[in-house]
Amino acid sequence: MGHLGTNILFAGNNFQRLLGGLWTTIWIALLSLIIGLILGTILGMLRTLKNRPLRIVLRLYLEFFRIIPTVVLLFLAYYILPRQLNLNLPADQVAVLVFALWVAAEFSDIVRGALISVPQHQRESGLAIGLNHWQLFRYVLLPQALTLELPATINLATRVVKTTSLLMLISVMDVINIGQQIIEANGQTHPNGIFLIYGVIFFFYFIVDYSLSLLAKKVDIAKQH
């Protein structure tokens, strides 16, 4: 098996390093998701209010994050934060910031869609028993919207995981960056190692995203019954 480069994978602490990179990838994805989902819920709620200027601003925010590729968003934050705002964040925090804002934008649309598809009589019943606006959201609309939006949310999570592959572009030590270092360090002795290392990374991403998409499909089918 030596010619396939298996010894590269387990030579020294290469495998531990790769797992360490994977952990970086995972915590950045998780943290951005958590922040993004919370912020997105708030923005989605605000977008159902009848305040026109607020709705326009939030819509513009959404469209900006939809139109600009995530690579470009990352570089915008990476260059502009330190130079214009004097904010020198480490690259991984820049990534969390960008991904969280991006998730919030996408999720606000999912939340808004789910909130407005909760049947009208639910809202009216809530108002009739004297709930105020906040209580209406908290006890009537959000719990029902949550089940409606679950498959779309899981799909968003798979997109976040895939997007973490861009972390290496702003030199975060993620699983791909570490994989490349291992490949470069062993390129002379094991030219085929590149297949194995990229293969392992490919497999990592596939396992995570495939299980998430299976889950999304299952939830979607369960919802329809």
Add this chain to the structure above:
Amino acid sequence: MDLTVIQAAIPKFVAGFKLTLWMSFTGILGSLIVGLLCSLVQYFKVPVISKVFTGYVELARNTPLLIQLFFLYYAFPVIGWKMSAETCGFVGLTFLGGSYMAEAFSGGFAGIAPNQIDAGKAIGMNQFQLARYVVFPQGLSLSVPALAANVIFLIKETSIFSVIAIPELTNTALDLIGIYYRSNEYLLMLVIAYAIILIPLSIILTILERRVRYGSFGN
């Protein structure tokens, strides 16, 4: 912000702009062909091949384009498959996009009201006639919203081509920043360039979606 910097960079951005458009166009065209082929094979449940295509769709959909490109560009030459960066970009985008388009087409075909199929069978249509006169016309119009979303998505994905040094928009901007270190000007131009492509396109696609909505019967 320096206007002369912007002015001097315009020719390079125009070249990048054209390349982004061209690579998006060819990649999306390839994706549509692969996607339609996959969804047809899956629709007719062609033995063995449909299983293979399902495997391909799951594999391509659930992995990042960046890794797919690295495989094509860095790993394949080791076993003697050498392709230019542009070819890798085309193959990569088609590989990824094909799976997304396949899902969009399949979703459209699956969304047809069952009574349409029953009605077709009742008047004696065979499998092929059903597909030709009932399933495709309605299925295609039902899949338009998903296809349109994929078109926008794939154009944005071409920004990842910058990692294999294809001089499209993002790569052009990053290159210029690397040389002259004028990040504000070049990033502004980059954002505007994507806006020029994507804002009109998303408006056109929304209009198209509304037009073909009448094409779906029974809902």
